[in-house]
Every structure is written in structure tokens, then in C-alpha cells.
Amino acid sequence: MSKLGLVVESVDKHNQFVLDQVKRARTDKDFGRDLVGRWNDIKAKIPTTRTPTGIPLPRLALPEIDEPGEIARYLFSEGLPGEFPYLNGAYREMYLEPIREVESLEKNGHAKNGKAAKKIAPTEEPTRLFSGLMLAEDTNERFHFLTAHQRTHRLSTAFDGPTLYGIDSDADGVFGKIGEGGVAIDTVEDMVRLYDGFDLGSPNFSASMTISGPAPIIMAMYIAAAKRRFGPSVVPKLRGTVQADIFKEVQAQNETIFPIEPSLRFLTDMVEFTSHEMPRWYPISISGYHIGEAGSTPVQQAAYTLSNGFAYAEMFAARGIPVDQFGPRLSFFLDCGLDAEYIALARVSRRIWAIGMRDVFGAGPKAQLYKLHTQTSGRSLIAAEFKNNLTRTAAELVLAYMNATNSCHSNSADEPFTTPSEEWIRLAAHGQAILLEESGIFKHTMNMLSGSPGMKAVERAVETAILEEFREIERLGGVLAAVEERYQRSQIQNAAHRYEQQIYDGTRPIIALNKYRNGSDEDIPEVKLARTPRKKQQLQVDRLVKFKKKNAEKSKRALDKLAAVVESGKNCFPALLDAVEVCSLGQITGRLQEVVGRFRPMV
Amino acid sequence: MAAPIRVLTAVPICDGHDSAINTINLEFIRHGIEVVYLGYHRPVADIVRAAIQEDVRAIGISSYNGGHVEFFAEVVDLLRKKGADDIKVFGGGGGTITHDDAKIMRRRGVDEIFFAGTSLEEMVKFVHDRYGKPRGKRPRPKSAEQELAHRLTEIEDTKGKIRNPKSEIRNSKVIGFTGPGGAGKTTLIDELVLRFLNKDKKSRFAILSHDPSVIGEGALLGDRATMINSQNDRVFMRSMATRGQAGGLSPATHDCLALLSQSGFDYVIIETVGTGQEAMPFQKNGIVDQTILVMNPDYGSRLQLQKIVMLDLADVVVVNKSDLQRAKTAHTEIEQRLEQNRRSQRLVDTVAKRHRDPGVDRLFDLISVAAVYDRRNPKAGAHRAPLQKKRRKK
Numbered sequence: 001m002s003k004l005g006l007v008v009e010s011v012d013k014h015n016q017f018v019l020d021q022v023k024r025a026r027t028d029k030d031f032g033r034d035l036v037g038r039w040n041d042i043k044a045k046i047p048t049t050r051t052p053t054g055i056p057l058p059r060l061a062l063p064e065i066d067e068p069g070e071i072a073r074y075l076f077s078e079g080l081p082g083e084f085p086y087l088n089g090a091y092r093e094m095y096l097e098p099i100r101e102v103e104s105l106e107k108n109g110h111a112k113n114g115k116a117a118k119k120i121a122p123t124e125e126p127t128r129l130f131s132g133l134m135l136a137e138d139t140n141e142r143f144h145f146l147t148a149h150q151r152t153h154r155l156s157t158a159f160d161g162p163t164l165y166g167i168d169s170d171a172d173g174v175f176g177k178i179g180e181g182g183v184a185i186d187t188v189e190d191m192v193r194l195y196d197g198f199d200l201g202s203p204n205f206s207a208s209m210t211i212s213g214p215a216p217i218i219m220a221m222y223i224a225a226a227k228r229r230f231g232p233s234v235v236p237k238l239r240g241t242v243q244a245d246i247f248k249e250v251q252a253q254n255e256t257i258f259p260i261e262p263s264l265r266f267l268t269d270m271v272e273f274t275s276h277e278m279p280r281w282y283p284i285s286i287s288g289y290h291i292g293e294a295g296s297t298p299v300q301q302a303a304y305t306l307s308n309g310f311a312y313a314e315m316f317a318a319r320g321i322p323v324d325q326f327g328p329r330l331s332f333f334l335d336c337g338l339d340a341e342y343i344a345l346a347r348v349s350r351r352i353w354a355i356g357m358r359d360v361f362g363a364g365p366k367a368q369l370y371k372l373h374t375q376t377s378g379r380s381l382i383a384a385e386f387k388n389n390l391t392r393t394a395a396e397l398v399l400a401y402m403n404a405t406n407s408c409h410s411n412s413a414d415e416p417f418t419t420p421s422e423e424w425i426r427l428a429a430h431g432q433a434i435l436l437e438e439s440g441i442f443k444h445t446m447n448m449l450s451g452s453p454g455m456k457a458v459e460r461a462v463e464t465a466i467l468e469e470f471r472e473i474e475r476l477g478g479v480l481a482a483v484e485e486r487y488q489r490s491q492i493q494n495a496a497h498r499y500e501q502q503i504y505d506g507t508r509p510i511i512a513l514n515k516y517r518n519g520s521d522e523d524i525p526e527v528k529l530a531r532t533p534r535k536k537q538q539l540q541v542d543r544l545v546k547f548k549k550k551n552a553e554k555s556k557r558a559l560d561k562l563a564a565v566v567e568s569g570k571n572c573f574p575a576l577l578d579a580v581e582v583c584s585l586g587q588i589t590g591r592l593q594e595v596v597g598r599f600r601p602m603v
Numbered sequence: 604m605a606a607p608i609r610v611l612t613a614v615p616i617c618d619g620h621d622s623a624i625n626t627i628n629l630e631f632i633r634h635g636i637e638v639v640y641l642g643y644h645r646p647v648a649d650i651v652r653a654a655i656q657e658d659v660r661a662i663g664i665s666s667y668n669g670g671h672v673e674f675f676a677e678v679v680d681l682l683r684k685k686g687a688d689d690i691k692v693f694g695g696g697g698g699t700i701t702h703d704d705a706k707i708m709r710r711r712g713v714d715e716i717f718f719a720g721t722s723l724e725e726m727v728k729f730v731h732d733r734y735g736k737p738r739g740k741r742p743r744p745k746s747a748e749q750e751l752a753h754r755l756t757e758i759e760d761t762k763g764k765i766r767n768p769k770s771e772i773r774n775s776k777v778i779g780f781t782g783p784g785g786a787g788k789t790t791l792i793d794e795l796v797l798r799f800l801n802k803d804k805k806s807r808f809a810i811l812s813h814d815p816s817v818i819g820e821g822a823l824l825g826d827r828a829t830m831i832n833s834q835n836d837r838v839f840m841r842s843m844a845t846r847g848q849a850g851g852l853s854p855a856t857h858d859c860l861a862l863l864s865q866s867g868f869d870y871v872i873i874e875t876v877g878t879g880q881e882a883m884p885f886q887k888n889g890i891v892d893q894t895i896l897v898m899n900p901d902y903g904s905r906l907q908l909q910k911i912v913m914l915d916l917a918d919v920v921v922v923n924k925s926d927l928q929r930a931k932t933a934h935t936e937i938e939q940r941l942e943q944n945r946r947s948q949r950l951v952d953t954v955a956k957r958h959r960d961p962g963v964d965r966l967f968d969l970i971s972v973a974a975v976y977d978r979r980n981p982k983a984g985a986h987r988a989p990l991q992k993k994r995r996k997k
Contacts, residue, residue: 161617
């Protein structure tokens with residue numbers, strides 16, 4: 001049995017444990033009394049805050065239960081926010097504004113505006129905005145624009161097609177793709193330009209890089225760029241995330257450049273390095289987003305993301321990295337659309353992850369957390385009457401925050417037809433601010449929207465369906481075997497096909513597309529497109545050619561050394577760090593492909 | 604009834620968005636269209652080469668990552684340059700292609716761009732209306748490759764009525780691959796092609812690959828999508844649908860193969876569709892010089908082996924996926940089964956998906972060295988009896 005089979009058993013066991021505790025709370029008087037006592041203690045310790053209009057609210061909302069069995073069910077099956085199994089949240093408090101004084105209200109009978117009881121350092125904005133366009137200096141300018149008014153600088157980087165496929169900008173037939181859909185990165189010099197002006201070693205800075213196939217090479221370039229600017233001592237201080245999720249690439253997104261096994265080996269080499277040298281780095285973002293965008297159902301998305309995560313954990317543990325060292329450095333990334341499952345998808349995922357990590361991998365509390373970044377669904381947005389996309393994204397944001405996501409990206413309404421423009425990016429970011437800072441939905445009370453009977457019903461249905469997917473993958477021999485048999489791919493493709501069918505036969509209403517449609521096919525808005533000018537594309541090629549010429553001799557030696565290390569089976573990440581100093585992305589990819597082969601696409 | 608429309612579909616280089624094209628491919632084949640699917644992340648040169656070799660009516664490109672104005676135009680330009688502008692280009696890209704872009708693209712020779720919200724029915728109708736009429740007089744082929752492609756189309760579309768007027772002298776070694784679906788034939792052939800290409804820098808190859816037609820006469824011809832090494836100027840590949848014939852080949856296979864074997868390739872490789880136990884696509888003394896049966900270790904019980912007819916006929920039996928648990932048992936059982944035949948059959952274990960697999964190297968030696976067919980004495984093979992006689996199943 002692979003570890004995934006054990007995870008299914010552990011969740012079943014935990015559910016039985018909950019039932020046993022409920023029964024015991026009802027039959028064992030002492031145990032029941034203890035539980036009620038604990039419950040009352042918990043409630044007594046919850047601070048009270050007040051709203052701007054003056055009513056008092058608890059910082060944490062709990063169900064109104066006093067019967068020992070129900071208390072046992074809540075504490076063991078859901079847990080308080082920040083407590084195992086973390087159904088309600090990875091942390092005790094999230095999104096909350098500083099406590100407003102309540103006593104003053106009671107004494108004076110009316111609210112005094114905005115006076116906080118004590119100064120609490122403002123919490124970090126959970127807003128993340130994904131960005132990348134044209135050349136490194138253009139994206140750099142966009143980054144500075146986006147973070148101009150933020151306390152923390154959390155940059156999320158999109159790369160262009162050639163970079164995602166590990167190809168150089170001067171390769172045949174990619175000229176028109178340079179800087180399209182993301183930033184063009186060929187060399188460490190581009191990487192220096194990309195984050196220019198930001199303090200890479202600061203706790204207030206982190207860089208997220210959305211790239212998987214060539215992730216170890218790009219990661220090495222990031223480290224090399226940081227060292228060039230701040231010296232070698234910056235390395236352990238670096239914060240950020242690199243996506244590096246090979247399984248989801250093979251299952252859904254198709255940006256894989258080496259065969260699966262060497263891809264996983266290069267990933268593990270990188271994770272081994274960062275686990276030791278970069279304790280604040282997240283070397284992998286286990287991503288369901290692209291699985292969802294490729295057309296999976298929400299359950300498939302959650303199930304494949306979790307099972308991929310457990311497969312990585314199994315691999316890293318097999319390399320000898322302690323679970324409490326790599327576990328806290330795993331992060332997750334989910335899509336949030338409008339289907340009912342999204343009401344609780346991340347909640348259930350968090351619970352299954354915690355149980356599996358604790359009971360199968362022996363992880364401590366920090367390695368049990370399913371730390372989640374959410375992005376609203378790109379697929380749910382359409383070009384026709386595109387301003388409706390604001391509403392879609394807003395609804396998805398509410399769902400995402402109901403799931404207590406740790407960070408969130410909201411899509412721009414103009415995404416179906418272009419790289420987002422500044423106007424719509426601004427509206428997308430403001431959508432989050434309105435929800436979190438302006439509205440009272442999330443800022444006063446944890447669990448404000450948790451625990452409804454509907455949510456519970458969705459949780460149960462989703463958990464059952466996820467475990468059923470796990471069993472199927474287990475029957476196929478585990479995640480890697482199932483991937484090679486293209487199980488997940490075909491499931492996703494079937495779901496995508498069904499979704500399209502539903503749109504065309506009208507059983508899935510998409511407003512202004514197949515329902516309440518107004519106007520002709522010619523209603524695609526005229527927008528200014530952020531296209532990369534040919535001059536810039538040529539500049540990128542010229543720079544690259546210059547870099548290659550300058551390093552012609554050194555790059556040959558570095559590539560030979562890299563190839564030798566890869567052949568030897570040793571960890572190749574240090575050799576990669578040397579290679580990026582003098583080699584381009586495409587040179588390294590090409591040499592590695594000579595040694596380990598190219599990825600054979602699955603269809 | 605007119606021959607099915609053949610189109611080629613692909614996603615451009617540096618673009619992995621294949622969700623839409625997968626849905627469209629399925630819809631096309633459901634409506635009688637034969638789709639040669641090239642896959643995602645495909646450069647212009649691969650698309651144009653494949654379109655010419657496959658001699659499709661049109662190329663459908665699904666582009667989501669930008670750069671579409673240039674990419675589509677490059678495809679059109681290269682087709683023109685190669686004298687293949689009777690192959691038309693259409694496509695789409697959800698909302699990423701604006702109406703202004705589409706105007707430019709049409710001006711530069713693209714037939715049609717579909718925007719977000721176009722129904723699948725509209726696309727099918729477009730292909731039927733625009734590319735469904737019989738071809739008029741073909742332009743004069745500009746290259747030998749194009750001429751070969753045109754003639755293969757004539758043979759295929761007239762169901763072999765047009766005989767090959769060329770001399771019967773063959774100048775290629777013909778290797779046949781067969782075996783059950785999912786055994787890894789396509790991957791294995793592609794790995795062998797890589798070795799051929801590397802060994803002799805001047806050699807040229809042809810591949811005749813088969814996929815089953817589904818009801819309504821459409822077919823998804825998808826081998827190219829995974830054959831990354833075979834998308835090469837020295838490889839001529841043609842994908843054929845079985846068009847209603849059982850047994851793993853098409854009614855036109857024999858004549859197409861005969862033509863290919865006389866067209867100056869060093870090797871011609873023919874791959875059947877995934878076959879059943881009783882299948883006998885290549886007969887003794889047929890046009891095929893060497894037959895390779897590719898097996899999956901998971902064939903079931905030892906008894907099943909007795910029923911596999913090709914085990915008696917194959918020159919080489921390959922147990923692919925020999926990294927699977929059952930592989931050792933499979934090897935022993937097949938070895939015993941072959942011993943009954945008292946012929947000099949060879950048994951090779953491979954893991955085709957593995958880069959530089961030593962088993963594939965051994966198979967390559969057997970194929971490239973064994974003098975089943977002597978190139979210096981081409982007539983030696985020419986007297987062989989033809990391929991299995993075709994019987995069209997009603």
C-alpha cells in the first residue's frame with residue numbers, strides 16, 4: 001500500500017475516533033463534565049470586540065452547544081481555528097482588525113469611534129497580485145506600482161511561454177512569444193533586473209515564482225541574483241515560493257520539460273537544498289489551480305492536489321529530509337469557482353492534510369498545516385459582457401475567505417481577453433479590500449460564516465468524494481503509477497468536456513453567454529492590450545546573445561560539470577547554482593535534456 | 604460516399620492550453636472528421652511539416668498564450684513557401700484573440716478565427732462547409748515529399764483503386780509493429796527513430812501509423828502528439844484511420860505501404876492499431892520484412908498466450924514496461940511459448956519510456972543490423988507475397 005492508502009485509513013480512523021469520543025462524552029459522566037468545563041473555559045477566554053456601529057461581538061464565534069457529545073464532535077472533528085484538525089482555519093486569528101474597546105461602550109452607552117484598546121501591529125495584507133509582462137524591467141516597474149501603498153511587498157511573478165518551457169528567447173519560432181503572458185527571463189542578469197529596488201533579504205519582502213518545469217533552474221537564478229546584490233549571507237534570509245509542482249503539470253498544465261522521474265529528482269534536489277540552506281523558503285506550491293482551470297470538478301481538484309502533496313511528502317521523506325523540516329515549507333494553491341463544493345473545499349482539504357500528515361507521516365503541528373493560497377477562477381470569467389466578471393470574482397472571494405485561505409489573488413475582469421490592465425487590476429485588488437477592510441464580514445469575528453448546516457453538508461459530501469478518489473488512485477498503484485497511466489488527465493478531460501457540454505446545452509447557466517444574453521457576437525470590448533513591442537522582444541534577444549558570447553568558454557565548462565553531477569546521481573542543485581552564473585536557461589535545459597531526456601507529452 | 608475530411612489540430616509552441624482543443628477534437632471526430640492531433644507546445648515547422656505529410660485539408664490552431672498574430676501568419680507563410688497553400692488555416696483562442704487581431708490574421712491568410720462563445724456545432728459546420736467539398740485539381744507538388752503525400756491521399760481516398768504505377772522495386776526495409784493497445788508501441792517506435800536518426804545522419808524514415816475510426820467515420824490520429832523525436836525533416840510520417848476495416852490496418856494500407864517502400868526511405872515503419880489476440884495484420888512472406896510484436900506484461904494468465912496468433916508469426920517479441928512487477932513472469936512465460944514454435948524468434952525486454960533504455964538499444968541492434976532485408980539487393984524482397992488480403996467488414 002502506498003502512503004495514500006494509509007491516509008484513507010487514517011481519515012476513516014479519525015472519523016471513528018470522533019464518533020467514539022461523542023459516545024463516550026454521553027456515557028462517561030466524568031469525561032462529559034471535563035468537556036463541558038473545557039468548553040466553558042474556551043468561551044470565557046474569547047475577547048469581545050465591537051463593530052463601528054457599536055454592537056459587541058466575540059472575536060471567535062462558536063456554535064451554541066452545551067451537550068457533551070456535541071462539544072466532543074466539534075472539538076475533535078473540526079477543532080477551533082488553529083487547532084487540529086484545522087477545519088476552521090490554520091491559525092487562531094485571521095483577517096481580524098485590532099480589537100475595539102468594549103468597556104467604553106458599556107460605560108457611555110454609545111460607541112467611541114475607532115479607539116483601539118491596545119496597539120496591535122497591523123496584520124499583513126493577504127492580497128497577492130500575480131504579475132508579469134514584457135521584459136524584466138517592465139515587470140519590475142509594475143511590481144513597484146502594485147506595492148506602492150502596501151506595508152509588505154509580496155510579489156507574485158508570471159513568466160512568459162519560452163521561460164515556462166525552459167527555452168531561450170533566441171530559439172527558433174518563439175520571437176512573438178517573448179514577454180507575452182508573463183516576463184521573459186533568460187539569464188541571471190534578467191533576474192537581477194526583475195527584482196531591482198526591492199530588499200530581498202527583508203522579512204517584509206517575498207517573491208513568488210509561478211514556474212514548474214524549469215523551476216530548479218529559475219530558483220538557482222533567483223539565489224544567484226540575490227547573492228549578486230546582497231552577498232552570500234542573504235541566502236538563508238530569502239523568503240518566497242517557487243511553484244515547482246511537477247505532478248500537476250503532467251496532469252493538467254503541460255509545462256513539463258523533462259521526463260517525470262528526473263523532473264521529480266531535480267525537484268527533490270532543490271527541496272533538499274532549501275530545507276537546509278533556506279529555512280524561510282517554500283520550495284513547492286502544490287497546486288490545484290491549474291487542475292481546476294484545465295476543467296476538473298472541484299472534488300477532483302482537491303483530491304489530486306492532496307494526493308500529489310502526500311506523494312511529494314513520501315518522496316522527500318524517502319530522501320531523508322525530516323518531515324518536520326520540509327512539512328512546514330509545503331504550501332498549497334487552489335482555485336475558487338462558483339460551484340457549491342467551493343463553500344468548503346479548502347476546509348476539508350485542510351482537515352485531510354492534517355490527519356494524514358500527523359497519523360501517517362508523524363508530523364508535528366507546524367508540518368500539519370495546509371497553508372493555502374487561493375485564486376479566484378479564471379475559467380469562470382468570460383469575455384461577453386465582461387463587467388459581470390466583477391460580480392463573479394466578488395462571489396468567489398467571499399467563498400475563498402469563508403474557507404480561511406491564508407492569501408488570495410483576485411482576477412481582473414478583463415482577463416478573458418488580455419493581460420490585465422492597470423484599471424482592472426486596481427478594481428480586483430479593491431474588491432479584496434472592500435470585503436476585508438470595508439465590510440464587517442471578516443474583520444470582527446473568526447468563524448463568522450462557518451458552521452452552517454449547508455456548509456456541514458458540503459463538507460461531508462466533499463470529504464467522502466475525495467476519499468473515493470484516493471481509493472481509486474491507490475487501486476492504480478499510487479500517484480506516480482496513476483499519473484503514468486494518465487488517470488488524472490483523462491478524468492480532468494472528461495470533466496472539462498462535460499462542463500462545455502453543459503454550457504452548450506444550457507444546463508449550466510453562464511449569464512450573458514447562454515442566458516440573458518444581450519447583443520451580438522461582436523460585443524467583445526475594445527480594450528488597450530498590453531502587447532510586447534517588437535523592439536523590446538529584439539532587445540531581449542540581443543541581451544541574451546551578448547550574455548552567451550561573453551560566457552562562451554565558462555558556460556561550456558559549467559555545463560560539463562553539471563552533466564557529470566547529474567549522471568552521478570548526486571544532488572545537482574549546487575552545480576546548478578554555479579551554472580546559472582554563466583549559462584542561459586535554454587543552455588541548461590538543453591544540456592539536462594541530453595542527459596535525462598525530454599518529456600513525452602501525454603494527450 | 605465522399606472520403607472523410609482530414610484536418611490537423613495543434614497548440615502553438617510554449618503553450619500548454621490543450622483543454623479547448625481536446626474538446627474540439629472530440630466534437631470533430633463525432634461528426635465524421637479525421638483529426639491528426641499534433642499536441643501542444645508545437646513549433647511552426649512541425650505543424651507545417653505534419654500538415655504537408657498528412658496532406659490535410661486544413662490546420663486548426665488553438666492559441667492561448669499570446670503571440671498568435673505572428674504565429675498564425677508564420678504558419679500561413681511557411682505553407683505558401685512550401686507550395687502547400689491549398690492547406691488552409693483556422694483557429695481560435697478564447698478571448699485572447701481580439702477582433703482587431705482577427706482582422707489582421709484574416710488579412711494575412713487565415714480563413715477563420717473563432718471567438719469566445721462560438722459553439723462546437725458552429726465549428727463543425729464551418730469545417731464541413733469550408734473543407735468538405737472534393738478537392739479540385741491539385742497544384743503541382745513542389746517537393747518529392749509533397750508529391751508522395753498527394754499520392755497517398757489518392758490511394759487512401761479511392762480505397763486503393765489507384766494502383767501504384769511505379770516499378771515494383773523496393774528500396775526500403777519494412778518493419779511492422781503490432782500488439783495490444785497500451786503496450787507502448789508508439790513510444791517504442793519513437794525511441795527507435797531517435798536512435799536511427801543519431802546513428803546515420805543521412806538516413807530517412809517513413810512511418811505509417813494507424814488509429815481506429817469510430818462510428819461516423821471520424822478518427823483521432825494522435826500518435827504524432829507523443830512522438831517527439833519523429834517530428835523531424837528526415838522522417839515522413841502518415842497517420843491513417845482504419846475506415847471501417849477490422850484487424851488493425853486500413854483498406855488502403857497495402858498500397859500506401861507499397862508506395863512508401865519504393866520511395867527511397869532507408870526504413871519504413873508500420874504501426875497497427877492496438878490489436879486483439881486473433882489479429883494477424885502481417886502475414887508470413889508479406890511486404891513486411893520484420894515483424895515486431897509489442898506486449899504488455901499484464902496480458903493475463905499463461906493460457907492467454909496460447910491464443911495470441913502473432914506470437915507465432917513475429918520475428919521479435921518485445922515485453923515493454925519491463926519495470927512492472929509482472930515483467931519477469933511475463934518474460935519466462937513468453938519465452939516458453941516461443942520455444943514451442945522452434946523458430947529463431949527473439950525476445951527483448953524494454954522500458955520505452957526510459958531515456959537511453961538498454962533494452963531499446965538491444966532492440967535497435969536487432970532491427971538495424973539483422974539482414975532480413977538486403978539493401979544492396981533490393982529485388983530480394985520484391986518477390987514477397989503482398990500483405991494480408993483485406994476484407995472489408997460490413
